[in-house]
Amino acid sequence: MTTAGSGPTEGPAGSAAGVGDTSPAPAVRLSAITKRYGSVVACNGVDIDLAPGRVHGILGENGAGKSTLMKILIGLIQPDEGTIAIDGDIVTIADPLAAADLGIAMVHQHYSLVEPMTVWENVLLGERARLDRVAACELVATISDRYGLGVDPLARVADLTAGQRQRVEIIKCLRREPRIIIFDEPTSMLTPAESEQLFSVLRTAVVDGGRTVALVSHKLDEILHATDEVTIMRGGRVVDRSATSSATASSLAQAMVGRPVSLRSEAAALGLIDAAAAAAAFDLDDGPALEDHAPVVLEIRGATVLGSDGHKMLDDLSITVRAGEIVGLAGVEGNGQRQLGDVLSGLVHLDRGMILVSGKEIDTAKPGDLTDARVGVIPEDRHDSGCVLDMTVAENLAFGALTGLSRNGVIDRKAMEVRAEELMKAFDIQARSPNAPMGSLSGGNQQRVVLARELSADPVVLVAAQPTRGLDVGAIEYMSERIRAAAIDGVGVLLISTEIEEVLTLAHRICVIHEGRIIGEMAHHEADLERLGLMLGGVSA
């Protein structure tokens, strides 16, 4: 077997010296691709060319159709209309195996690795031939060296960080010597430093061997940093394409959203690292002076939660939040944020430590004690602990307010509906009626129901865990404004987020969580991206 891609004929036209229209047939040409789901058109006559030797960005909001398009390219979905041409030949990609035969591979957003197994075992997973440990390790080491991945073939996947795991996925993908590689939202689990490394891997893959790389993302910053050319999608259509060198953050943002953007709260949504600068311009200390004077509304002291295996999910974690303050808890996914959210939702009992709300100790073993102390929560996964999909919108809005809506234990359904209608209006919730099942609402509207319920309960503390995840730009903007407004009204907000930009734009004070501990803290005005980046990676600085 020869090393595909090393052939000199493929012409590495790769240096980013401008968009060449001199290249021969594109490696991939998608023509007039349309895919419908019922009345929803996910992709509407999409034309995209991917040239060899280039990193091609596909930018769009959630729901813009970029994932659908990529699933069509690797054969997970069949298009209703349109053609796919690989090197000028029209092909049908029936399934991912057919895509693999055509040299198309994808690194998915979520990894599929077997944790208890080693790296080389994972790389060979699915192989039918005889397993040769030495050869496999050599293969992993070779690829790892060539791309500067630094992956130890004998390491156990369970011991690796998210960034290292992604590199294992990349090795799994590269060892088949694909000519076309799709990266789907590759940085969602990575620290800034790891993202930088990833981008250099992409560059190597393109320059070294003239591969074609498609980078699917909703983050402007990523697209600007790592791509040569960019296609912007909105509502299933291609709305713009350009050479990345001639694009700016605001031109891309405008094309993606379809209107001029202020790059203020949206900056977070769009993943601009220079959001810090944008946030600085937007004076956060505008509100009433809070430091020192405002009372502490939430105090977590030495919170420790043990996992089922005795591992510390939260390790002596302490945080205080003052009235009117937004404290941002930044951190890479999986460092205890979920457990902290559960603790503050009253779902997990603390093994050690205590929680005080407005100075009063909470009994974490008693269901609803935190809610009774007026701690509002926008949970990380609203379907898990934020709403009941099989109950109506009105019922979902009534959680926690039942006493006021009933007499002698009998619910006043009329009052419940009236209240729901008021909240639906105030929070602009789009639903057929208050009696529509919660499950029939879109994700953004479900999130608004949760927000409306939590804010209408007059909270003293609001815990917002990944409040904008999976929402589109408009909804993100709305959510950010609401959180800011709540703080101005004197609510102490704990914002738990993996999006550093979101934390930077919203928070007065930033804490960093790593392996269940707070490893650093800084006021917003002294926020320093480099130091923040180090802390996210677990280095206290």
Next chain:
Amino acid sequence: MKTRGLTVFIQYVVSIVIALALCAILVSATGGSAGKVFGALLDGSLRSPGAWGLTITTAAPLLVVAVGTIVGAKAGMSNIGQEGQLLLGAAATAYVATTFDLPGPLLLTLSFIAAIAVGGFWAGIAAVMKFTRNVPEVISTLLLIFIASQITTFGLTRKWLLLSEENTSRTNNGEPLPDTAKMPNLHIFGNLVSWGAVIALVFTVVVGLVLARTTLGFRLRMLGLNSRTARRFGVSAVGIGGGALVFSGAAAGLGGGLWLTGGAAGDRFTGAISSNIGWQGLLVALLARERVALAVPMAFVFAALRTGSGFLAATGVDRRIADVVQAMLVLALLLPPAISSLQRHRKGSGMAV
């Protein structure tokens, strides 16, 4: 929504027709006459004089068991031990009714209280095991059936417990119930309908209203649909979930009391008295798909199948054939809900892609 209702109705009709056709083939193949068999089924359940009164009387315990099961299921508790809870409820009723010498209404009330307490206690064991040791209630309630059966068998060997003073039968039977402990009947168009049916209906209406209209029902549904969200809003899984499980057991116990005193099961307690009333009540709850109002017609249909096939056996058709016919019709009734649940699952997974 309307077309969906129609689709489900057609599914019921089609599956029942298929079941009847298969039964007809079976009956003919074993040398019987299909027409006679179906005629007998109808005679026994509805057509012959007094038949539908007996069917309604039989439906009463089925309904009570089913409604209790629905309450448990709504709270996310899968009680499947109704057969044992019902057996113990009937035993408690028999014990009180044959031990104490009290005026009629008082004696009946006291026996039913005993039945409710014992049935609830039996499910309560499963609740305690669930919330202290994490034992799934599906397993514990099921296995407790066998213990319940052993206990009543033991009770039937001791005269101070359940065994009749002048037992002559080779299988041990209980003391005949005094007349004061027999549920009085309503006389409607020549049919005798036990007052137990009235109790069952009132019970159903009350439970339906509590589930739909009260904060208790609201919190119970919340717990069953999303226990984590419920917990955040102060719904205690131990209190409300455990309570719902105990309630379902208590309802099955009451079902046992109604079954024993209703007259359709003979005049005394025997070890075999429950004869699948508990299981069939569970099936009624499944078929009603957690809807209390639907449990009423479903309980009636099951009771009709029961009385019909009982009569069928009395006409000389092989008892086993009668059982197969009954089982086929039950399966036919189970098919449409199974289909729609499958469709829901497929749709769910399809959307996830």
